[in-house]
Amino acid sequence: MSNEKKRMTTASGAPVGDNQNSITAGERGPTLIQDVHFLEKMAHFDRERVPERVVHAKGAGAHGVFEVTNDEISKYTKADFLNEKGKQTPMFIRFSTVAGELGSADTVRDPRGFAVKFYTQEGNYDLVGNNTPIFFIRDAIKFPDFIHTQKRNPRTHLKDKNAVWDFWSYSPESLHQVTYLHGDRGIPATFRHMNGYGSHTFKWVNHNGEPVWVKYHFISDQGVKGLDVDLADELAGKNPDYHTEDLYNAIEKGDHPSWTLYVQIMPYDDAKDYKWDPFDVTKIWSHADYPLIEVGRMTLDRNPENYFTEVEQAALSPANLVPGIEASPDKMLQGRLFSYSDTQRYRIGANHQQLPINRPLNDANTSNYQFDGPMRYDNGSRSVHYEPNRYETAPKEDPETKINPFEIYGNADSVAYSQKDHYTQAGDLYRLMSTDEKDRLIQNVVDHMMKVDYDDIKLRQIEHFYKADPEYGERVAEGLGLKVPENVR
Numbered sequence: 481m482s483n484e485k486k487r488m489t490t491a492s493g494a495p496v497g498d499n500q501n502s503i504t505a506g507e508r509g510p511t512l513i514q515d516v517h518f519l520e521k522m523a524h525f526d527r528e529r530v531p532e533r534v535v536h537a538k539g540a541g542a543h544g545v546f547e548v549t550n551d552e553i554s555k556y557t558k559a560d561f562l563n564e565k566g567k568q569t570p571m572f573i574r575f576s577t578v579a580g581e582l583g584s585a586d587t588v589r590d591p592r593g594f595a596v597k598f599y600t601q602e603g604n605y606d607l608v609g610n611n612t613p614i615f616f617i618r619d620a621i622k623f624p625d626f627i628h629t630q631k632r633n634p635r636t637h638l639k640d641k642n643a644v645w646d647f648w649s650y651s652p653e654s655l656h657q658v659t660y661l662h663g664d665r666g667i668p669a670t671f672r673h674m675n676g677y678g679s680h681t682f683k684w685v686n687h688n689g690e691p692v693w694v695k696y697h698f699i700s701d702q703g704v705k706g707l708d709v710d711l712a713d714e715l716a717g718k719n720p721d722y723h724t725e726d727l728y729n730a731i732e733k734g735d736h737p738s739w740t741l742y743v744q745i746m747p748y749d750d751a752k753d754y755k756w757d758p759f760d761v762t763k764i765w766s767h768a769d770y771p772l773i774e775v776g777r778m779t780l781d782r783n784p785e786n787y788f789t790e791v792e793q794a795a796l797s798p799a800n801l802v803p804g805i806e807a808s809p810d811k812m813l814q815g816r817l818f819s820y821s822d823t824q825r826y827r828i829g830a831n832h833q834q835l836p837i838n839r840p841l842n843d844a845n846t847s848n849y850q851f852d853g854p855m856r857y858d859n860g861s862r863s864v865h866y867e868p869n870r871y872e873t874a875p876k877e878d879p880e881t882k883i884n885p886f887e888i889y890g891n892a893d894s895v896a897y898s899q900k901d902h903y904t905q906a907g908d909l910y911r912l913m914s915t916d917e918k919d920r921l922i923q924n925v926v927d928h929m930m931k932v933d934y935d936d937i938k939l940r941q942i943e944h945f946y947k948a949d950p951e952y953g954e955r956v957a958e959g960l961g962l963k964v965p966e967n968v969r
């Protein structure tokens with residue numbers, strides 16, 4: 481900031497004469513409507529908040545750079561930002577919790593959002609993932625109900641354990657993620673000490689138009705660490721912004737956190753008969769079947785200058801894809817393609833993509849025929865606002881970037897995923913844990929379920945744990961002072 485004195489002005493640029501005393505009719509009289517500076521100041525203040533995100537409201541963001549370390553993967557995708565070893569792409573990331581409100585505590589048991597925006601030469605590519613490779617449900621139509629159970633009861637305005645476990649016990653596809661969430665990774669030590677996953681299967685397409693299926697894994701170079709449950713509870717009271725503060729301080733002092741990005745690649749035709757439905761986000765792919773392939777490194781090296789304009793107004797959407805990266809038929813992903821941009825048009829506004837944090841490098845705003853709307857400030861200098869048109873220099877479509885066609889079969893219908901095995905992968909996760917990890921998992925589940933008022937909910941859920949692994953079910957039942965139902969054994 482220069483030393484030159486800066487004059488305070490109203491939003492329309494007129495100088496402000498007095499910012500401490502409102503204009504009144506006489507020393508003790510009422511405030512005058514003529515005090516337009518006061519009216520503007522108060523009216524603007526009244527409008528300072530945009531609605532918080534309906535989920536993932538509490539979060540922290542950072543800027544950084546993504547660098548390709550293995551250009552071998554360009555044989556699988558024509559995505560421009562991945563096509564050359566050493567290529568760097570600026571990026572932004574937002575970490576978050578899911579269920580809490582904007583001011584809620586960081587150190588709660590909840591998945592963490594891991595949402596990355598790559599500012600590529602071909603438009604923004606958003607990978608809006610979590611720190612878990614799986615999710616609770618596998619059809620987007622269930623998402624609003626699921627989230628209602630995680631939020632506050634409409635009558636009491638309290639968090640509602642009955643709702644949480646009632647829903648999970650009737651949605652056995654959630655068991656894998658419920659087990660993951662109650663294990664050590666359920667409360668990360670910091671945002672820096674957790675992995676990120678794209679979770680869904682996506683489609684990659686190369687320059688020859690050949691598709692493969694892909695899953696993303698960002699592995700933390702800081703290592704993965706969980707937080708002790710008692711410490712997490714204590715911190716939730718003493719320093720509810722613990723994770724936000726840790727990230728900010730680390731970057732500020734030059735301790736730049738990084739993640740190595742790996743992908744699993746599945747040949748296109750394997751999807752037809754792989755043992756797990758690759759479009760079911762409650763399941764993982766075995767690493768033995770599809771090993772991790774290194775892609776690049778993401779390093780966070782800059783804190784936002786302003787939280788509101790860079791983090792609160794950031795709009796990350798799974799619909800923001802670039803040529804070479806496409807959606808898969810995963811029913812959750814399909815629903816998300818609509819939901820994010822829809823909520824952002826409501827939460828921030830129809831022209832949110834013009835804001836500096838969301839604006840793509842390739843200046844898309846002057847390259848299409850979307851005009852006007854609230855807060856629009858750049859329509860380009862063209863007078864042509866329709867297409868097709870006779871003007872050579874007006875933007876034209878590029879058939880090279882059309883989606884990779886895929887075959888469709890069957891009837892249009894509401895059909896459930898055919899795979900009903902919700903137990904093998906959840907049981908495998910349980911069996912993979914050390915004795916100590918299992919003890920902590922059981923304790924966490926029991927502590928959580930203890931608050932449920934109805935035995936039918938507890939017994940229904942115990943049945944799921946038992947089917948994943950009899951020991952898992954027996955131990956939870958014992959912890960809750962119940963028995964595994966005879967018909968389940």
Ligand code: HEM
Pocket residue numbers: 532533534535536539574575576592593594595608609610615619620621623677678679680761794795796812813815816819820823824827
């Ligand atoms: C059908 C399922 C889902 C729906 C409808 C949905 C919907 C939403 C909505 C409406 C937001 C708020 C966006 C905003 O206001 O900017 C959001 C945020 C978010 N969701 Fe989802 N979600 C779903 C599943 C998932 C899954 C499976 C993941 C992870 C794999 C995920 C990760 C995130 C993240 C990380 C954010 C925060 C983005 C940010 O930091 O701005 N969601 N979700």
